[in-house]
Amino acid sequence: MPHGTDVPPPHHTSDEALPLQLSGVSYTVAGRLLLDEVDLSARRGTSTVVTGPSGSGKSTLLACVMGLSAPTSGSVRVAGREITRMRRGELAAVRSRDIGMVFQGGELLPELTPVDNVALAGLLAGLGAQEAAERARALLAELDVTTAAETTGELSGGEHQRTAVARALITDPSLLLADEPTGALDPDNRDKVADLLFDLPARRGCALVVVTHDRDLSERSDHVFHLREGRLSEVGR
Numbered sequence: 155m156p157h158g159t160d161v162p163p164p165h166h167t168s169d170e171a172l173p174l175q176l177s178g179v180s181y182t183v184a185g186r187l188l189l190d191e192v193d194l195s196a197r198r199g200t201s202t203v204v205t206g207p208s209g210s211g212k213s214t215l216l217a218c219v220m221g222l223s224a225p226t227s228g229s230v231r232v233a234g235r236e237i238t239r240m241r242r243g244e245l246a247a248v249r250s251r252d253i254g255m256v257f258q259g260g261e262l263l264p265e266l267t268p269v270d271n272v273a274l275a276g277l278l279a280g281l282g283a284q285e286a287a288e289r290a291r292a293l294l295a296e297l298d299v300t301t302a303a304e305t306t307g308e309l310s311g312g313e314h315q316r317t318a319v320a321r322a323l324i325t326d327p328s329l330l331l332a333d334e335p336t337g338a339l340d341p342d343n344r345d346k347v348a349d350l351l352f353d354l355p356a357r358r359g360c361a362l363v364v365v366t367h368d369r370d371l372s373e374r375s376d377h378v379f380h381l382r383e384g385r386l387s388e389v390g391r
């Protein structure tokens with residue numbers, strides 16, 4: 155076997171390197187053109203923030219990426235696969251295996267332990283019970299959340315949101331999405347969760363796409379896009 159400089163660098167085909175490719179995505183709701191021919195690609199190992207006024211369609215854009223809303227026209231490719239015409243079961247599999255999602259309030263089940271909350275996402279994606287529990291414990295340790303807590307409801311706000319990040323990572327997704335992930339946190343925890351999230355593309359090789367009003371997150375991001383009146387444009391900095 156060759157060693158050192160003879161070893162070729164990791165190679166990704168273009169689909170593998172781009173976990174998210176939106177092209178010409180339009181979405182009309184109640185007669186209003188909310189997304190107008192939106193193009194957006196996110197590369198592995200990079201972060202992208204989408205900002206825009208309240209009601210401009212940022213959450214709707216994420217819903218199209220997750221296959222929860224169907225665009226009026228255009229193409230949405232996740233992990234190299236077109237999802238806009240997928241059957242429900244296939245789409246659910248892409249959503250649970252290739253996409254991790256972090257919501258503003260964490261959306262965890264307060265009565266379960268943190269380990270069970272994280273492991274549950276693994277079980278739903280088809281992991282065995284033992285592997286799901288082992289991965290959950292390892293991720294929580296990595297993200298500095300106590301695995302001794304009896305219920306997730308007793309965690310602090312910051313720990314709660316770090317648990318939500320662990321849950322999103324259990325399948326090692328190529329695409330990590332977050333909708334206002336720091337919106338419910340105090341400034342100190344906001345910083346810690348932001349540090350953690352924006353470290354993940356380099357650490358795990360995923361593409362991170364965050365929808366937020368938080369300027370601190372925009373400043374940490376490799377790319378910043380602004381959504382206004384249906385048009386998405388990259389903000390030069």
Ligand SMILES: Nc1ncnc2c1ncn2[C@@H]1O[C@H](COP(=O)(O)OP(=O)(O)OP(=O)(O)O)[C@@H](O)[C@H]1O
Nearest residue numbers: 183184188206207208209210211212213214215367
């Ligand atoms: N099913 C629907 N029927 C009617 N209007 C809808 C529907 N879904 C979304 N909208 C409207 O589309 C607009 C965009 O909503 P969206 O939640 O995507 O915006 P946003 O940019 O994420 O806002 P915020 O920053 O306040 O979270 C809003 O005016 C919303 O009321």
